[in-house]
Amino acid sequence: MSEKTLAAVKTGPSTTELRELDLPDIPADAALMKVEVAGVCGTDVSQYRLPLRGAPLIMGHENVGYLAKVGREFAARKGFKEGDLMFLEHYLPCGHCEWDHMGEYRHCAATEWFYDPKAIRYGYTAMDTAPGLWGGFSHYLYLPINAVLHKVANGLTAEEAGVATPMSNGIQWALMDGGVGYASTVLIQGPGQQGLCCAMASKQAGAARVILTGLSTDARRLEVAKSLGADDVINVQEEDALARVMEITAGRGVDVVIDCTVGAGTAPTLLGIEATKRRGGTMVVQGEGNQEFPSFPIGRLTRKGMTLKSARGHSYRAVELALYHLAARRFPLELMTTHRFRLSEVDYAIRSVGGQGAPGAIHVSVMPWT
Ligand SMILES: [Zn+2]
Ligand SMILES: [Zn+2]
Numbered sequence: 001m002s003e004k005t006l007a008a009v010k011t012g013p014s015t016t017e018l019r020e021l022d023l024p025d026i027p028a029d030a031a032l033m034k035v036e037v038a039g040v041c042g043t044d045v046s047q048y049r050l051p052l053r054g055a056p057l058i059m060g061h062e063n064v065g066y067l068a069k070v071g072r073e074f075a076a077r078k079g080f081k082e083g084d085l086m087f088l089e090h091y092l093p094c095g096h097c098e099w100d101h102m103g104e105y106r107h108c109a110a111t112e113w114f115y116d117p118k119a120i121r122y123g124y125t126a127m128d129t130a131p132g133l134w135g136g137f138s139h140y141l142y143l144p145i146n147a148v149l150h151k152v153a154n155g156l157t158a159e160e161a162g163v164a165t166p167m168s169n170g171i172q173w174a175l176m177d178g179g180v181g182y183a184s185t186v187l188i189q190g191p192g193q194q195g196l197c198c199a200m201a202s203k204q205a206g207a208a209r210v211i212l213t214g215l216s217t218d219a220r221r222l223e224v225a226k227s228l229g230a231d232d233v234i235n236v237q238e239e240d241a242l243a244r245v246m247e248i249t250a251g252r253g254v255d256v257v258i259d260c261t262v263g264a265g266t267a268p269t270l271l272g273i274e275a276t277k278r279r280g281g282t283m284v285v286q287g288e289g290n291q292e293f294p295s296f297p298i299g300r301l302t303r304k305g306m307t308l309k310s311a312r313g314h315s316y317r318a319v320e321l322a323l324y325h326l327a328a329r330r331f332p333l334e335l336m337t338t339h340r341f342r343l344s345e346v347d348y349a350i351r352s353v354g355g356q357g358a359p360g361a362i363h364v365s366v367m368p369w370t
Helices: 044-047 070-077 164-177 193-204 217-227 243-246 267-275 298-304 316-326 345-353
Strands: 005-011 017-020 031-040 062-069 085-088 140-143 150-151 187-188 209-214 232-235 256-259 282-285 307-308 339-340 363-366
Touching: 005 345, 031 070, 031 298, 031 345, 044 345, 062 140, 062 164, 150 316, 164 193, 164 256, 164 316, 187 193, 187 267, 193 209, 193 217, 193 256, 193 316, 209 217, 209 243, 217 232, 232 243, 232 363, 243 267, 256 267, 267 282, 267 298, 267 307, 339 345, 345 363
Parallel strands: 187 209, 187 256, 209 232, 256 282, 282 307, 339 363
Antiparallel strands: 005 017, 031 062, 031 140, 031 363, 062 085, 085 150
């Protein structure tokens, strides 16, 4: 008789059931992860509502856990051993394209889940792709040889390391894509997990002024933001955001804008363009699948000599820096890691991130063994 694992399986739109599954045999070139923490983010909220694209699946793409079984070849090639605490990236790259050699797995064609139905991504891939354990809302995860793993530094708990996904996005978008550094002025729009992590990364990197915007419903998050790197917070529903930014920057505008307001329409982009300094500013924007932008003021960008970049995912290096950042404990992370849930509460955990479950959720963890 084979060993069993318990998993929260998405069986339809906004529907999850607990299922007992067989643990697969682990070949020499694979490993098995015992999941300690699976983070829940806004992407889970939007993905959870969608119909299945085929067979049921196990969601959970922000995973931290211990290596429970490690095949001989996997150990030899990767340098990890049983018992190691690891952060797992959700990409499963081809391993031989130019992007993979640069640690830019997010650009690898094999990870492009939106266009390639056969692409495997943790938290997105259906269970009929063997051996089916492709999500973190489960006791165990399957790791093929191309799994991208990072060792969790000494002293970091699994729950803290669970913040590595939004933190690596914050480092990627603010520092690497936006170019935030010493003395930068930064406008970050949207105080969710990504926005707060952009604020922490900017402050850690030496930014002179970090400004964060949100709505009236974000009051608690804007308060928390002041402890997580934000010098100024603006409620865009109650204040003239552009006037405040100009006042804070003595009329100059900011060096870098990072728009983390996915789904908020065109207003944040327009604010970002106006709030950017006269010449040479950069705006990093997280867009949405079919989002359109009629009358996009491209001329304003040209006149300002602005650079527009896309915020999407993170590089290998950004994750390493995120783990370093978290281990440094400069900011009170516990203000951000607000909720923990059991495997049987996955549905409620996702609803909480979507604002329809437990109140005050910022970073939410599913801890399958509690
Ligand atoms: Zn995520
Ligand atoms: Zn590749």
